[in-house]
Amino acid sequence: MRGMRRLLIATALLLAATTAVAFERQSNADYKARRQRVAEKLGDNGVLLLWAGTESPEELRLTFRQDDNFYYLTGFREPAGALMITGKPYREVLFLPVHNTQQERWTGKRLGPSDADALAVTGFDRVEVLDHLHEELAKVLSTTERAQVYTDQSNKGPTDWLMRVNAFLGAGPAGDARKMLSELRSIKDAGEIALIKKASEATVAAHIAAMKSAKPGMTETQLAGVMVGTFMQHGCEAPAYLPIVGSGFNSTVLHYGENSGTLQSGDVIVMDVGGEYSMYATDVTRTIPVSGKFTPRQREIYEIVLAAQRAAADAFVSGTSTMGRTGLQKIAYDYINSHGKDSKGDTLGKYFIHGLGHPVGLNVHDPGDPTKPLAPGMVFTLEPGIYIPEEKLGVRIEDTYVVAADGKLVCLSCAAPKNPDEVERAMTSR
Numbered sequence: 001m002r003g004m005r006r007l008l009i010a011t012a013l014l015l016a017a018t019t020a021v022a023f024e025r026q027s028n029a030d031y032k033a034r035r036q037r038v039a040e041k042l043g044d045n046g047v048l049l050l051w052a053g054t055e056s057p058e059e060l061r062l063t064f065r066q067d068d069n070f071y072y073l074t075g076f077r078e079p080a081g082a083l084m085i086t087g088k089p090y091r092e093v094l095f096l097p098v099h100n101t102q103q104e105r106w107t108g109k110r111l112g113p114s115d116a117d118a119l120a121v122t123g124f125d126r127v128e129v130l131d132h133l134h135e136e137l138a139k140v141l142s143t144t145e146r147a148q149v150y151t152d153q154s155n156k157g158p159t160d161w162l163m164r165v166n167a168f169l170g171a172g173p174a175g176d177a178r179k180m181l182s183e184l185r186s187i188k189d190a191g192e193i194a195l196i197k198k199a200s201e202a203t204v205a206a207h208i209a210a211m212k213s214a215k216p217g218m219t220e221t222q223l224a225g226v227m228v229g230t231f232m233q234h235g236c237e238a239p240a241y242l243p244i245v246g247s248g249f250n251s252t253v254l255h256y257g258e259n260s261g262t263l264q265s266g267d268v269i270v271m272d273v274g275g276e277y278s279m280y281a282t283d284v285t286r287t288i289p290v291s292g293k294f295t296p297r298q299r300e301i302y303e304i305v306l307a308a309q310r311a312a313a314d315a316f317v318s319g320t321s322t323m324g325r326t327g328l329q330k331i332a333y334d335y336i337n338s339h340g341k342d343s344k345g346d347t348l349g350k351y352f353i354h355g356l357g358h359p360v361g362l363n364v365h366d367p368g369d370p371t372k373p374l375a376p377g378m379v380f381t382l383e384p385g386i387y388i389p390e391e392k393l394g395v396r397i398e399d400t401y402v403v404a405a406d407g408k409l410v411c412l413s414c415a416a417p418k419n420p421d422e423v424e425r426a427m428t429s430r
């Protein structure tokens with residue numbers, strides 16, 4: 001009997017192991033293509049200098065995660081390096097710290113600049129010792145007319161040090177690299193879209209699992225745990241953002257992250273929870289009734305939010321629609337403000353208190369310009385909501401969409417039940 005049980009457990013573990021997916025890095029050619037696009041933007045005298053993220057003592061509590069822009073251009077996940085790109089002539093150098101064998105006993109083996117496979121692994125033309133960065137930069141600047149150095153100006157520490165050792169030769173950091181990088185990052189390539197799709201599929205599984213497990217007496221944290229556990233079983237390495245699971249009054253608090261309440265029959269739960277798959281985020285929200293059945297009032301508000309999302313999606317025109325106040329936002333707002341009433345007989349527009357959506361990519365709130373038309377390769381959310389604190393009733397429905405090459409809007413997360421009947425059916429099939 002014991003032996004049989006052990007065998008079953010072993011089989012279950014094996015199955016879990018075979019369905020798990022390893023971290024997926026795109027090809028070296030994909031990252032190089034991005035660096036070459038940066039070089040085009042840099043032109044004759046531009047130099048890009050970018051820092052990898054650094055580890056801190058906090059790493060015991062939070063895993064190190066690479067800086068988004070650095071990862072976008074390198075696909076390299078280890079801390080403390082740097083990157084230099086020049087426009088004309090094209091040069092790319094990845095700077096890495098030398099091996100620290102003491103530290104590597106704690107962190108595991110890392111790639112060093114003198115490793116024989118450093119070029120093959122990273123796909124860079126040159127890999128250099130990090131300590132040589134200021135000399136290399138000085139060399140480049142001394143041979144470049146009117147050089148302009150671009151850095152991420154939200155991260156001034158290492159740049160200030162270069163100023164101190166006079167590596168800029170008076171050229172100084174001229175521009176914020178974030179502008180050009182956010183332009184490039186706003187259009188996702190096929191590899192990026194595939195990863196966001198996988199993040200979305202794992203997150204759909206998490207929302208379905210939550211619908212099947214939610215019940216009165218359970219805490220919001222326990223429900224969040226079901227969801228995080230499910231998307232990690234489906235290959236996500238981490239939550240893409242702090243999971244928001246808010247029931248009752250908490251459903252009306254937009255970024256409620258305490259998740260400390262207890263689910264009570266008669267309340268709804270807003271579940272804004274998404275996983276990160278191989279560095280790429282998705283962003284998905286569903287609102288469900290704790291009891292498994294919406295009350296007539298909850299269903300009324302729910303259907304208005306759902307129809308507002310559909311109105312925005314139906315109105316979408318690639319190359320024309322924008323996310324901003326005059327664009328899709330207005331369509332969703334107008335729908336909400338012309339349907340339903342609050343307890344005083346007022347329209348509901350004032351209860352839609354946030355933006356309709358935002359770009360999604362390496363970051364769940366990816367950089368992007370809300371005034372620019374949405375175009376093929378862009379990934380973003382549509383997330384209308386109505387939050388009525390005096391009724392302890394909040395409803396948000398959020399999905400992540402991509403604009404396909406033909407301009408059609410494709411929903412990546414809509415397999416998570418969304419029509420109220422489908423939600424109730426998913427909840428009774430537990």
Ligand SMILES: [Mn+2]
Pocket residue numbers: 283358381383398
């Ligand atoms: Mn969102």
